[in-house]
Amino acid sequence: MIATIPLLSIRNLHVDFKTHDGLVEAVQGVSCDILPGECLGIVGESGSGKSQTLLAAMGLLHRNGTARGTVDFQGHNLLAMSRNELNQIRGRDISMIFQDPLTSLTPHLKIGTQMREVLKTHQQMSGLVSDAKCLEWLERVRIPLAGQRLRQYPHELSGGMRQRVMIAMAMLCDPKLLIADEPTTALDVTIQAEILDLMDELRRDHGTAIALITHDMGVVARMCDRIQVMRHGVYVEQGSADDIFYRPQHDYTKMLLQAMPRLDGKSASGRQIKPYQTRSEKAEFLTVSDLKVHFQIKNGFFAKPAVLRAVDGVSFDLRPGETIGIVGESGSGKSTLARAVLQLIPPTSGTVTWLGSNLTTLDRQAMKQKREDLQIVFQDPMASLNPSMTIGDSIMEPLRIFRRDATKTDRKLAVAAQMQRVGLEPSMINRYPHELSGGQNQRVGIARATILQPKLVICDEAVSALDVSIQAQILELLGGLQAEFDLSFLFISHDLSVVREISHRIMVMYQGCVVEMADRDDLFRNPQHPYTRQLISAVPIPDPDIEKSRKRLRLKGELSSPLDPMARVRFLPSRMGDEVPYLPKLQERFPGHFVAEHDPLEDLVLDDEPELERDLTPS
């Protein structure tokens, strides 16, 4: 390879933040080069300083942050520039896209206004020329009805569309470097796959170098030529993608790769769930049949309310000591299903039978008694704990409600024992949630949910907000609790790889319905439904050779709104013309392997025509 002059070279960069707790050294002397046209991955867990490094280079630190060192871009030190000089470069030569496309676009300005101001600032372009250029880029990032989008507000677009708008806006002036800070973390896997494809294409067609900041080794494997692994403010390892994935040197890199759950089941950790075996022969445990949760959506004062079918006829049964994984993308109804099972949302129809009694017909008092055995762990550990209660009090609360006769010391002892069981120091009993890390708080959530030794625990995205290393520990903990107490789990997640790690059986949901349900290995070895296959093919695998050679399955049709009654026949277009919307039925294609009716895959696969993604407008 010819030695090329780096586009951006960072030398000995330090970033400090002045906080109330003193000086925080977020980045401690890192150096790296970004070459023209390459994709550099910067990976690390939360708090490693991976974002701050490049924010500092762009002069975008918070007011309390200072950067030292040099960031050389085409012979100029960006850190020494005045704000005006820097503004010549930002948005023109180097541009950025961010994690959350909704909050990263100005909510009260139309897409067109936000795009045009870039051209006005950097190229003194305005009027029709400017409009044409914006339109051209919106079309290049494959946004349907681009002309209309210019006049829309960000909240009128779906998450994937917003991120495309961000990319189009960042590319307007043909930048030499695009910095992408967790660009797909907030998106569904199928949308993530499309956005990554798009970024890859832009790099090939325009020679734009990309600095990709992410926590996801799968995304890195898919996109990057070279990788920097960052931890606690320093680069612990750097090298080509092959070096990092196949010949990792540093322990931290090895740990990251091991902790990452893999869809192809080749997790290096060797973590295995116990194959399911029933200990108790009780047939009656949890049976959900034809459960529906519909919401009335009012669309204005006089309009007839529309019906949102969040859960639309879901049936399954769970056995003692079993884990069912429920996967689906945002809006698939998986969380609503969980809440309806626990009667936290009243179901519209259907039954939930728990140990022989129908929960949907119980009164409040009787339901309260049942809750002793039915617990839930939520996604955001910090937000679901009361900030004004010590973690000890939070864990003890179920005992106060259901173990009235226990003495104070008994309860204290039980809490201490429970804390030890979930890997928390009992001495932390008087701490508050804000004093703990995300992983520790989730342990508190789990301790609280399991202290009564319930029979069923629902985990609603319980590990989704955590770093991979913490995620692995929490999964380990859940597995251990299951083995110890014969617990059953309903494990809800958008992340197929995580669900694969922990579940005995897996249920795939789309638009409120189950499209496929099977034993874990059957589902991954022999996925039947086109949607399942699309999901599986969209999840990146942390292995560059496998990842770069995989072909992604892209399906025809659009991600339709759950308000649309035709959404349910997306995979059965032959019934699209029906008068009464047809509800595809689950069929047992192999023993224990249920698949919703669908048309043959060949009829659904997208050829290379531009995809038609209609907007999912939140209303």
Add this chain to the structure above:
Amino acid sequence: MLLYALKRFLTTIPVLWIAITVCFFILRLSPGGPFDGERPLPPAVKQNLEAHYNLDKPLVQQYAIYVGNVLQGDLGPSFTSEDFNVAEQLKLGLPYTIIIGGAAFIIAVLFGILAGIYGALWRNAWPDYVLASIILLGLILPSFLLAPIFQLIFGVELGWLPVGGWGDGELRYIVLPVAVLALPHIARISRLMRGAMIEVLHSNFIRTARSKGLNTGPIVLRHALKPALMPVVSYLGPAAGYLLTGSIVVETIFGLPGIGRYFINAALNRDYGMVLGTVIFYMVLIVMLNLIVDILYAWLDPKVRSQ
């Protein structure tokens, strides 16, 4: 947007009706009447008077008559003034109140917002601290204290401005009352604005705007101002209310012939008709201002509109 405005307008009707009803009965239930002076009137005279003003009828009937009149824009007779009924008295006082209150409102909003933005951009530097101290002063001094202090300094000691009266409506007569009325609101608005602006400047979309290479001017004016105005706008409704009630004190201290003075006189003379009329008038004004605030809100935030 128009539909939204109409909808909001319709909701003001029950609010006004409930408010009128409550005020009517509370006033009637309070002991004493307009004709219970220090020297009792001869019973026959009193009876005649009460019959003239319908005060001898059952309370419910009085209420029905009153509401009926209000719907026709007639706020009823004043019990103490033969020559002017309530509506006419309000009409007399209104221009003065509007000029003083309106000027104070505009000045409070303008200076408040500017001071807030300034404080946010220069936060924790000395201009911010100076501003914060002045603002604190405006917040802690009530207008009945601020007014005599201003009169003393600018009227008596320095002799720059008259201490009271309306004169011919010249500017120098208006300056002090408007300043006294506006100062606390400048203080509140600027604090709201500063806080909101700082928060907005920390948000993700401002980071995006900076990453696009925009200068501070367009970032603040185009991207940050509208969302930062939201708490200020929601304060404007209550602020208008405070201004109206504040104007009662200020008009009395500065001897201005506005509605506030009529109101005080009426209250002291137990002139139910006048008190009730003034209260209803204030209420309509406040409800309408709140309505405008809500519509402004919808303009600021496209999400409110589509809901």
